[in-house]
Amino acid sequence: MPSPIDKKSLERLAELARIELDPKEEERLLQDLPKILDYFKELQELDTSNVEPMAGSTTLKNAFRDDDASEKTNLRAGVEQFPETENGFLKIPPVFE
Amino acid sequence: MTPLGELTIKKFHDGLLEKKFSALEVTQAFFRHIKETDAAIGAYLSLNEEAAIKEAEAVDLAVAKDEPQGVLAGVPLAIKDNILIKGLPATAASKILENYTASYDAGVIQKLKAEKAVFLGKTNLDEFAMGASTENSGFQLTKNPHDPERVPGGSSGGSAVAVAAHMALAALGSDTGGSIRQPAAFCGVVGLKPTYGAVSRSGLIAMASSLDQIGPITKTVEDAAILFKAIAGRDQVDATNAGIEYGDELTEPGLESIKQLTVGLPEEYFIEGLDGEVRRGVELAIEKIKSLGLKFKKISLPHTKYALSCYYIIVPAEVSANLARFDGIRYSRTSNLKPKTLNLKEIYLKQRGEGFGAESKRRIILGTFVLSSGYYDAYYEKAQRVRALIRQDFKNAFKEVDVILAPVTPTPAFKIGEKISDPLSMYLSDVFTVPINLAGLPSVSIPVKKYHYPNQTMDSTLQSNSGQASSPRKELPVGFQLIGKHFREGDILGLGRYYEKLN
Numbered sequence: 001m002p003s004p005i006d007k008k009s010l011e012r013l014a015e016l017a018r019i020e021l022d023p024k025e026e027e028r029l030l031q032d033l034p035k036i037l038d039y040f041k042e043l044q045e046l047d048t049s050n051v052e053p054m055a056g057s058t059t060l061k062n063a064f065r066d067d068d069a070s071e072k073t074n075l076r077a078g079v080e081q082f083p084e085t086e087n088g089f090l091k092i093p094p095v096f097e
Numbered sequence: 098m099t100p101l102g103e104l105t106i107k108k109f110h111d112g113l114l115e116k117k118f119s120a121l122e123v124t125q126a127f128f129r130h131i132k133e134t135d136a137a138i139g140a141y142l143s144l145n146e147e148a149a150i151k152e153a154e155a156v157d158l159a160v161a162k163d164e165p166q167g168v169l170a171g172v173p174l175a176i177k178d179n180i181l182i183k184g185l186p187a188t189a190a191s192k193i194l195e196n197y198t199a200s201y202d203a204g205v206i207q208k209l210k211a212e213k214a215v216f217l218g219k220t221n222l223d224e225f226a227m228g229a230s231t232e233n234s235g236f237q238l239t240k241n242p243h244d245p246e247r248v249p250g251g252s253s254g255g256s257a258v259a260v261a262a263h264m265a266l267a268a269l270g271s272d273t274g275g276s277i278r279q280p281a282a283f284c285g286v287v288g289l290k291p292t293y294g295a296v297s298r299s300g301l302i303a304m305a306s307s308l309d310q311i312g313p314i315t316k317t318v319e320d321a322a323i324l325f326k327a328i329a330g331r332d333q334v335d336a337t338n339a340g341i342e343y344g345d346e347l348t349e350p351g352l353e354s355i356k357q358l359t360v361g362l363p364e365e366y367f368i369e370g371l372d373g374e375v376r377r378g379v380e381l382a383i384e385k386i387k388s389l390g391l392k393f394k395k396i397s398l399p400h401t402k403y404a405l406s407c408y409y410i411i412v413p414a415e416v417s418a419n420l421a422r423f424d425g426i427r428y429s430r431t432s433n434l435k436p437k438t439l440n441l442k443e444i445y446l447k448q449r450g451e452g453f454g455a456e457s458k459r460r461i462i463l464g465t466f467v468l469s470s471g472y473y474d475a476y477y478e479k480a481q482r483v484r485a486l487i488r489q490d491f492k493n494a495f496k497e498v499d500v501i502l503a504p505v506t507p508t509p510a511f512k513i514g515e516k517i518s519d520p521l522s523m524y525l526s527d528v529f530t531v532p533i534n535l536a537g538l539p540s541v542s543i544p545v546k547k548y549h550y551p552n553q554t555m556d557s558t559l560q561s562n563s564g565q566a567s568s569p570r571k572e573l574p575v576g577f578q579l580i581g582k583h584f585r586e587g588d589i590l591g592l593g594r595y596y597e598k599l600n
Contacts, residue, residue: 004466004472005466009466010462013462013465013466013469014462015446016465016469017417017421017449017461017462017465018421018424018442018445018446018449019446019449019450019453019458019461019462020446020447020449020450020451021450021458022450025455025458028455029458029459029462032459032520032521033459033462033463033466035521036409036463036520036521039405039406039409039521040406040409040410040476042402042403042406043403043406043407043410043480043483046400046403046482046483046486048479048482048483048486051482051483051485051486052482052485053478053481053482053484053485054481054482054484054485054488055307055481056306056307056337057293057294057307057308057337057537058293058294058337058339058537060294060336060337060339063336063337063338065333065334066333077200077201080200081197081198081200081427081428081429082426083426083429092426092441093439093440093441093444094440094441095440095441
């Protein structure tokens with residue numbers, strides 16, 4: 001069976017993940033990923049039809065915090081970390097042509 | 098002053114109160130030692146000297162006034178660089194965060210600041226905690242202090258080395274699939290991976306959110322219990338935090354109750370591929386624990402062999418989601434791109450392409466694949482079902498035993514460069530640690546074999562106080578792990594404590 005990851009599908013995945021790959025990286029991934037996926041095949045030996053998928057490590061339900069007012073002191077911190085700002089607004093490159 | 102190599106948290110606290118030394122003296126001694134040795138070892142990514150000195154001075158002032166001091170007051174700690182300390186860099190060893198400064202304190206840091214701990218600096222790791230050797234750091238290699246040709250383990254390699262090479266009294270790491278326990282075993286120190294939900298994840302740069310936990314790396318089991326007790330407990334901003342407050346069972350375990358524990362030995366962890374040194378180390382630990390009078394029982398965890406596949410599907414899936422936030426704009430800018438000529442999508446592609454290292458890219462793309470339409474059921478959902486089977490294995494085993502004893506790693510520390518070009522062989526070094534994370538259980542890695550530093554890198558003031566003559570032969574440390582029931586850190590730390598007292 002051909003590997004589900006080939007050059008075309010890798011380029012599509014990289015675009016979806018917003019990662020630019022150079023040709024050398026592509027070559028490496030085209031070697032590594034099929035091997036890793038091949039290793040995963042062992043899971044198919046297991047019959048899991050009656051097993052509920054486990055989505056996380058906790059059995060907590062409705063973990064709410066107290067409904068108290070609190071003063072946050074790092075209100076501007078996210079803005080300060082931004083590479084370019086003007087009057088407290090964030091500057092980013094154009095989204096559309 | 099007491100040599101740094103002899104200090105533990107407990108001894109530091111006693112010495113501080115008896116005024117044998119001041120917090121400032123010890124903090125300054127650590128910085129001197131870091132400056133002398135770390136250039137050759139590479140444990141730290143950044144130091145926090147100015148603030149640390151102030152924190153130490155404040156503790157000394159309080160001691161001089163005879164104000165009561167908590168056991169962590171003035172204790173110099175190293176913090177893994179994926180844990181936020183307000184105003185300090187937090188890079189997660191990634192180029193994409195090289196200019197980022199943390200804007201708030203992680204939950205664990207808030208708790209430690211309340212205890213007046215001193216933060217020496219931030220330690221190296223595999224980028225975003227993805228790796229088992231710290232070779233995936235975007236900035237530097239960290240060397241194993243027992244043999245500089247070997248890796249310290251990972252991903253919390255810098256923290257384990259800082260403790261092992263006496264460049265911190267204790268440290269915090271994070272463990273997603275072994276990242277505290279494996280470097281602790283490779284470096285000959287103690288590492289605790291707490292129960293999932295025991296410690297706040299707020300301010301831990303997320304890798305795989307259903308698995309990540311912060312925990313202590315220390316010289317003794319007693320210190321691990323002290324540090325864990327301080328960082329555990331409720332944090333309202335972490336919705337997966339169970340809010341469990343631990344008591345004295347952690348720090349003052351009763352021998353009689355520890356003797357009542359039954360220890361399980363899982364047959365699937367004593368396989369052919371297990372290195373002879375590791376096997377002998379684990380057998381030695383078993384003998385010693387038997388001498389305490391505990392009962393042992395053979396158990397089976399039948400789905401163990403599937404844990405690696407399960408883990409390396411679930412983790413990349415969560416990684417691809419968690420690392421989507423790093424767009425090269427919000428947390429830093431990584432290169433001198435000319436944004437005026439590029440649109441937003443082009444910026445993302447370039448920033449992420451240049452900012453992430455090879456392993457991060459591999460996992461993001463693999464994660465994108467296993468979550469993609471057409472493959473989700475066969476990979477991601479399948480792995481979630483297998484995860485439930487692995488958790489059930491442990492549930493069944495814990496009906497018969499209280500604690501499980503197992504090796505931490507298949508081999509001692511491997512050579513730098515040995516596995517970095519083959520991701521699968523690197524992943525295989527996690528074979529004995531990932532099942533514990535998948536099941537959300539606590540586990541402590543404890544050194545078993547005695548070791549000596551190679552003479553040539555030995556600082557005479559830092560010789561171990563074991564009373565033995567130092568040997569020129571390089572000996573690598575070996576560890577074993579004790580796995581406990583959910584939120585029963587008291588069992589494994591208590592047993593570890595009495596094991597430690599035998600030595």
